[in-house]
Amino acid sequence: MDNSLLNEYAAMKAEVKDLRRRISSLRHEIKKASAAYEDGKEGRGWGGRGSVRASGYPPSLFHKKQEKMMELVMLLECREIEFLDMTLEVERFIEAIGKSEMRIMFRLYYIEDFSYIKVADEMNQMFPRRSIAYTDENVKKRIQRYLAACG
Known part of the structure; x- marks a missing residue:
């Protein structure tokens, strides 16, 4: 193990903080999109009279967006796993x-x-x-x- 790997580890720690923030933000956006989709599916309620305001996403757009967002979350989580591998390597070096x-x-x-x-x-x-x-x-x-x- 050399100094460059230890310095790379220090830089990756900052990147992981950003990754975790982005993952959290994406999951929140997925929940928000899901709630908007569910709002668009509701009926008129109270007897079915009155005007209807359409909101939410069309089903095809919603599912595509949700699929792409989940794919991005998985990519970010894979990068976080790479960081954990590096952390383990650094910990083993220090323990030695x-x-x-x-x-x-x-x-x-x-x-x-x-x-x-x-x-x-x-x-x-x-x-x-x-x-x-x-x-x-x-x-x-x-x-x-x-x-x-x-x-």
């Missing part, structure tokens, strides 16, 4: 790191998406008795050196 301290740094930086400064703060809180306090440069260099040694 020998030192607990380095595993924590990698988890905070890559999985939790903390900045180097925030990772250093968290590490200082976890290891308060350490003689040399963690700094953002210290954390950055340790991660870079580990990746260079692996690659």
